[in-house]
Amino acid sequence: MAEFGKIVVFGTGLIGGSFALALKEAGAVEEVVGFGRTPSTLRIAQELGVIDRAGINPAHEINDADIVLVATPVAQMPEIFERIAPYLGPTTIVTDGGSTKGDVVGAARAAFKGHIGKFVPAHPIAGAENSGPGAARGDLYRGKKVVVTPLPENNDERLDRIKRAWSLCGADIYELTPEMHDRVFAAVSHLPHLLSYALVHDLAVRENADLFFTFAASGFRDFTRIAASHPEMWRDICLANREALLDELDSYRAQLDDLRVALAGGDGERLEEIFDIARQARRRWAGEN
């Protein structure tokens, strides 16, 4: 008998589909049922073996599920939580794959109320270059980080079950509070996206934008790669993590103020100090990652 019985996945694309495939390949799940926005996506997911069958009605699928993974865009999660809340069974644990946690936890609390202990939030750190069931891979999470952000209401058993499922996917498990998670990801992910979009936009709206782009080279290419990310998804992430992102943006603006003072004053020593600290940190990080 497999370690997990039925798993229900909302969103059968890169994040949810890869979770399902990984557990199937580990022989750790008996059945995977998928929910999605369009029947055609679910049909493809089933043809690819990502799910065993498409779910029709949450009322018939949630109660006997061991894990319900909500792996849709964060903006769709509140509605899904509301839809499944009435049907949580005795062994059901709900988790998610959202890249922000404060807002997801808030929506889960509103929907699950006294059953919030059954919701164990998580954030698998895996690329998002591709999407849809075709992008799902059983080895996506191998050696990747998954951040679990337990709630005070989660008991050890439920927390361990979710960590175990991600471990079976080959992931390295980390724990942070939802608040610290959001601060960290605002700083190392959401802010860089905002800054990269801002640079390209600032150039793109100029009358002579073409002249500028003509001479953009490899440094520009690296710096702006994330400005090709999906605008709707990043709008949602920025809004979902607004408070932490505003804090990080303000910290960064203060840093730019310092740099401006050094630059305007011709303070080469200060500039070099900032650049040197940054380079050392970047190199140390690159050596370890």
Next chain:
Amino acid sequence: MAEFGKIVVFGTGLIGGSFALALKEAGAVEEVVGFGRTPSTLRIAQELGVIDRAGINPAHEINDADIVLVATPVAQMPEIFERIAPYLGPTTIVTDGGSTKGDVVGAARAAFKGHIGKFVPAHPIAGAENSGPGAARGDLYRGKKVVVTPLPENNDERLDRIKRAWSLCGADIYELTPEMHDRVFAAVSHLPHLLSYALVHDLAVRENADLFFTFAASGFRDFTRIAASHPEMWRDICLANREALLDELDSYRAQLDDLRVALAGGDGERLEEIFDIARQARRRWAGEN
């Protein structure tokens, strides 16, 4: 007989050494004489065939040179211009490989005075990941851009000779005024470096910096790759192009102010608009570059 007689190169590393090698491989130069800061570097450059011999005294080498390429860090150029100014011969054209132009032109004017017409500034756009004579490659400039920034005092013949030399290296030649050059490169190169350094520094000086770096992933990797660049070199570039860089920094700060307003006000429509314009521009650029 080769198209160029003697070429003198100050700085026999990636930029100057590759120029020399490319012209040699094209059979376009009779002799390459190198000047450098250390005898050992020049010895290596000679052993690698980058230069034919090391120069000892500019007084004996400049007068009969066809092209003098000053390919040192920009900060060293004023002194070199002063050293060679007394010896410019009737056919001598001086050019440079500096990544800023306003300051280099200023130094050249101060040194060459009435002979400023013999100085044709240029900026070859080639990576700077490696340095030293060992990094020089005859094909470095093939298909790369070289921006020539002519002065009003340059006559057509001298301008054409420098453009011809770079063409023989396989480069695509562009012309900009020195002022426009500096604005464009402030925007697409110098500012991104400043912004990338700023982000990493802002994280690196935190007490819990390690926690943040632990969760930095591929977007962070791309965005901060240029923060591993050489601090001294980028200090010099930032200071050399200070005025244009301050303008670009202020334009960018205004852009961040706009984004902050949209974010704080929950204006998803505006955020998505900015992200979408940026993504379209970035994708168009990537498709063409």
